[in-house]
Amino acid sequence: TGHDWGYGVEDGPSLWHQNYPIAKGSRQSPIDILPQTASHDPSLGPIALKYDQCTSINIANNGHSVVVEFEDSDDRSVIQGGPLDNPYRLKQFHFHWGGKGCRGSEHTVEGHSYASELHLVHWNAVKYETFGEAATAPDGLAVLGIFLETGDDHRWLHTITDALYMVKFKGSVTNFKSFNPKCLLPSSLHYWTYLGSLTTPPLHESVTWIVLKEPIAVSEKQMSKFRMLLFTGEEEDQRMRMENNFRPPQPLKGRKVRSSN
Numbered sequence: 001t002g003h004d005w006g007y008g009v010e011d012g013p014s015l016w017h018q019n020y021p022i023a024k025g026s027r028q029s030p031i032d033i034l035p036q037t038a039s040h041d042p043s044l045g046p047i048a049l050k051y052d053q054c055t056s057i058n059i060a061n062n063g064h065s066v067v068v069e070f071e072d073s074d075d076r077s078v079i080q081g082g083p084l085d086n087p088y089r090l091k092q093f094h095f096h097w098g099g100k101g102c103r104g105s106e107h108t109v110e111g112h113s114y115a116s117e118l119h120l121v122h123w124n125a126v127k128y129e130t131f132g133e134a135a136t137a138p139d140g141l142a143v144l145g146i147f148l149e150t151g152d153d154h155r156w157l158h159t160i161t162d163a164l165y166m167v168k169f170k171g172s173v174t175n176f177k178s179f180n181p182k183c184l185l186p187s188s189l190h191y192w193t194y195l196g197s198l199t200t201p202p203l204h205e206s207v208t209w210i211v212l213k214e215p216i217a218v219s220e221k222q223m224s225k226f227r228m229l230l231f232t233g234e235e236e237d238q239r240m241r242m243e244n245n246f247r248p249p250q251p252l253k254g255r256k257v258r259s260s261n
């Protein structure tokens with residue numbers, strides 16, 4: 001069966017509700033963030049990212065995004081603090097991006113889209129046995145979102161963009177060891193946080209979103225390397241460039257967005 005969803009006219013975000021009715025649920029992501037409306041919550045402490053012992057395994061094109069997977073058999077790389085009651089284990093990170101010079105982020109800030117958005121997906125291994133189990137629990141996942149805007153070259157993103165040619169086709173995977181995503185963080189860890197969902201099917205409403213306020217700068221040349229990836233496999237004759245793999249903002253439905261300071 002493979003995946004029954006995508007980002008095209010025939011299988012895109014506006015149609016996902018047909019196979020995934022939760023798409024019209026009460027805590028869907030992404031959202032448009034309104035900084036003035038976000039309530040500053042003094043009880044919200046800083047987030048802590050303990051990635052120093054992290055172990056990346058591989059980089060893959062899964063037909064929806066480019067994903068770097070991590071070893072998550074112990075608490076070697078976790079996010080904690082902020083709105084989280086437990087440490088959450090880093091499982092993978094991936095990106096969303098647009099077409100040439102267009103919008104591509106999932107979250108927007110007062111309607112403003114960024115060129116791309118990096119998601120670091122973590123799961124609550126304290127309360128749940130497996131990430132699959134965590135992925136369906138209301139407090140199972142924590143995703144750290146980082147905006148990418150075009151500007152100067154990002155010296156560490158090269159490690160990723162230089163590897164993309166090896167995973168051009170859907171289903172391709174290659175070794176990608178000892179990459180520490182700490183190098184992709186902006187200088188400030190100030191954030192907005194709210195309760196939401198995965199932004200791709202199965203759209204489980206299991207995510208505590210932590211979106212950093214400060215974007216990182218990447219060059220247009222680096223962004224263009226993401227766009228040479230393909231949604232399609234090597235054996236398919238119709239080549240489809242991987243771009244605009246983002247879900248648009250979803251209704252807030254009364255949710256509160258909180259702000260660290």
Ligand SMILES: NS(=O)(=O)c1c(F)c(F)c(S(=O)(=O)CCO)c(N[C@H](c2ccccc2)[C@@H](O)c2ccccc2)c1F
Nearest residue numbers: 064065067091092094119121131135143197198199200
């Ligand atoms: N924007 S988002 O963070 O919501 C997001 C994506 F946008 C996204 F593209 C992926 S994906 O893995 O690349 C393909 C969709 O499954 C995942 N991956 C899911 C996942 C991976 C690791 C740990 C938890 C969740 C996805 O693979 C998944 C969801 C539910 C159950 C199992 C796996 C994901 F979480």
Ligand SMILES: [Zn+2]
Nearest residue numbers: 094096119199
């Ligand atoms: Zn994502």
